[in-house]
Amino acid sequence: MSDPAVQPEVSGEEGRKVERRRLIQALIVEDDEDMLRLIEKVVHLRGHQATGCADAESAWTAYQQDQYSLVFLDWQLPGMDGLELCRRIRSHPNSEGTIIVMITARDHWEDLEAALRSGANDYLTKPVNLDTLKVRLAIAEQSVRNLDRRREAEEALRDQEETVLNLKRQLNEKSQFQDLIGKSKLMGDLYLRIRELAKVDTTVLIEGETGTGKELVARAVHFSSTRKAGPFIAINCAGLTDALLASQLFGHKKGAFTGAVDHQQGFFEAANGGTLFLDEIGDISSAVQISLLRVLQEKEIVRLGESRPRKVDVRVLAATHHNLSQDVVNGSFRADLLYRIRVARIQLPSLRDRRGDIPLLIASFLGQCCAVTGKLVDRVSPEALQALTNYAWPGNVRELKSAIEAGLISCKDNTIQIEDLPPEVLDSNSVPHMTLEAPQDEKTRLLAALGRAKGNRTMAARLLGVSRATLYRRLTDLNLTPE
Amino acid sequence: MIPQDQPGPLRISIDPDLRDLIPGFLQNRRLDIQALQEAVVVGNFDTIRTVGHRMRGDGGGYGFHMISEIGHALETAALQKNSQEITARVQELTTYLGRIEVVYE
Numbered sequence: 001m002s003d004p005a006v007q008p009e010v011s012g013e014e015g016r017k018v019e020r021r022r023l024i025q026a027l028i029v030e031d032d033e034d035m036l037r038l039i040e041k042v043v044h045l046r047g048h049q050a051t052g053c054a055d056a057e058s059a060w061t062a063y064q065q066d067q068y069s070l071v072f073l074d075w076q077l078p079g080m081d082g083l084e085l086c087r088r089i090r091s092h093p094n095s096e097g098t099i100i101v102m103i104t105a106r107d108h109w110e111d112l113e114a115a116l117r118s119g120a121n122d123y124l125t126k127p128v129n130l131d132t133l134k135v136r137l138a139i140a141e142q143s144v145r146n147l148d149r150r151r152e153a154e155e156a157l158r159d160q161e162e163t164v165l166n167l168k169r170q171l172n173e174k175s176q177f178q179d180l181i182g183k184s185k186l187m188g189d190l191y192l193r194i195r196e197l198a199k200v201d202t203t204v205l206i207e208g209e210t211g212t213g214k215e216l217v218a219r220a221v222h223f224s225s226t227r228k229a230g231p232f233i234a235i236n237c238a239g240l241t242d243a244l245l246a247s248q249l250f251g252h253k254k255g256a257f258t259g260a261v262d263h264q265q266g267f268f269e270a271a272n273g274g275t276l277f278l279d280e281i282g283d284i285s286s287a288v289q290i291s292l293l294r295v296l297q298e299k300e301i302v303r304l305g306e307s308r309p310r311k312v313d314v315r316v317l318a319a320t321h322h323n324l325s326q327d328v329v330n331g332s333f334r335a336d337l338l339y340r341i342r343v344a345r346i347q348l349p350s351l352r353d354r355r356g357d358i359p360l361l362i363a364s365f366l367g368q369c370c371a372v373t374g375k376l377v378d379r380v381s382p383e384a385l386q387a388l389t390n391y392a393w394p395g396n397v398r399e400l401k402s403a404i405e406a407g408l409i410s411c412k413d414n415t416i417q418i419e420d421l422p423p424e425v426l427d428s429n430s431v432p433h434m435t436l437e438a439p440q441d442e443k444t445r446l447l448a449a450l451g452r453a454k455g456n457r458t459m460a461a462r463l464l465g466v467s468r469a470t471l472y473r474r475l476t477d478l479n480l481t482p483e
Numbered sequence: 484m485i486p487q488d489q490p491g492p493l494r495i496s497i498d499p500d501l502r503d504l505i506p507g508f509l510q511n512r513r514l515d516i517q518a519l520q521e522a523v524v525v526g527n528f529d530t531i532r533t534v535g536h537r538m539r540g541d542g543g544g545y546g547f548h549m550i551s552e553i554g555h556a557l558e559t560a561a562l563q564k565n566s567q568e569i570t571a572r573v574q575e576l577t578t579y580l581g582r583i584e585v586v587y588e
Contacts, residue, residue, distance in 0.1 A: 035544065038504065
């Protein structure tokens with residue numbers, strides 16, 4: 001193998017041109033020393049580097065060690081011939097970036113075909129003219145550059161696809177986090193808070209009005225945390241008797257109480273290694289509060305009827321719509337328990353504080369409801385959307401979801417119209433916009449309401465905030481009785 | 484064929500880029516003459532064909548088209564086992580190498 005470290009012979013203008021060109025590593029496989037030197041010379045003259053091999057075996061070894069972008073390959077070689085080496089090179093996973101020029105004295109078209117079939121890109125017949133060799137090298141350079149460009153373009157495309165994917169993910173994360181939906185600043189802040197609290201293992205108190213999605217937030221914290229492979233168990237503490245709640249939380253021994261027919265583990269044990277979400281924690285009795293405090297302090301539970309403590313590794317997330325500080329003042333909630341569960345807090349925004357998220361929520365609920373009911377409803381009329389946006393939503397997202405479900409059931413085609421919405425949503429919307437207090441405009445207002453309600457008099461009455469009887473009477477008085 | 488009617492050196496124009504390769508190339512042809520003479524004596528036509536084949540491939544690339552021509556003739560003569568023709572061609576190569584004057588231009 002000849003010395004590959006031979007410096008290219010370039011100077012002056014030619015040298016400057018080379019600086020702009022890509023340096024090519026060429027492998028020359030030729031058993032004729034004079035031909036090898038000649039090709040090597042031409043390669044050096046073009047400012048590239050060359051490695052010479054006198055046989056196919058050493059060339060194959062060299063190719064596997066260094067990725068050559070250009071190979072001049074003599075067909076007739078001692079041992080393995082050039083055609084076989086060509087096939088081997090093409091079997092290499094990185095050979096896509098290699099241009100192979102076959103050199104041979106064979107000049108039949110069958111030979112050319114065989115060379116191309118074995119993976120050669122070009123074919124030179126001996127005797128090789130020096131000028132021809134220079135031109136063919138220039139062509140090979142162009143091919144190498146084209147391959148480089150293609151590779152760069154493919155890499156750039158891959159980068160762009162990745163960027164688009166990341167942007168999509170970011171966009172999606174901005175408008176959705178786990179099962180939470182919303183792209184308002186309040187929701188963005190909430191997502192950040194959830195991510196922060198997912199990184200630590202503290203107890204978290206989730207506060208917010210009813211229907212704001214406290215359990216969804218608890219799930220999001222759990223499934224973003226290192227405990228996500230463990231169980232997530234949610235329990236609503238409201239409405240359960242002391243004994244039942246205690247039994248459910250801590251478990252019981254067989255015979256601990258009437259009806260305890262078997263040993264039973266509680267939710268704390270079931271949630272071991274995961275997260276236990278205690279909803280409506282403000283509703284638990286002082287007896288259960290004491291037991292709960294013990295679990296949080298000692299990280300162990302005692303089943304009802306037993307005295308042996310059992311270690312548990314559970315993260316507790318709690319939620320309430322109560323003002324627990326006020327409950328502490330009132331004496332209905334233990335201050336020490338409050339401090340234990342309120343190590344970190346998440347305050348959920350009400351829906352009326354993030355009305356901008358309503359269209360996004362509607363779209364999501366429509367998708368969910370259509371999947372369940374099989375109805376194809378994918379639109380909400382502008383009037384209906386206006387009404388949905390204006391409503392105060394005391395029941396928050398849960399109430400919005402119910403309204404969409406109701407609208408979907410009532411609607412006749414693929415669009416929820418204003419008349420499809422529940423009455424409470426319409427009632428709250430009607431008064432500020434349509435009243436009968438301005439008699440000089442009454443005729444216009446009545447007609448406008450009928451127009452918006454598409455002739456539906458019940459709906460028009462709702463829009464106007466009057467009874468159906470009043471509407472009929474006024475229509476008759478103003479000679480507007482529709483046919 | 485080497486022009487017989489022009490006495491004196493044969494001027495051969497060679498690409499200046501090849502200046503440093505030419506002495507080695509011509510020296511290898513002189514070694515070829517020796518190898519060919521030995522081969523023809525023992526009737527080693529394979530060697531003659533190989534040497535002729537190489538000369539045919541290399542000569543033109545370096546600018547010595549006559550060497551390619553002689554190489555082709557040697558290759559053909561070796562296949563035909565024509566010792567007389569081979570001897571004549573080796574003589575022709577010897578004469579050629581003795582008369583050439585390389586000019587880099």
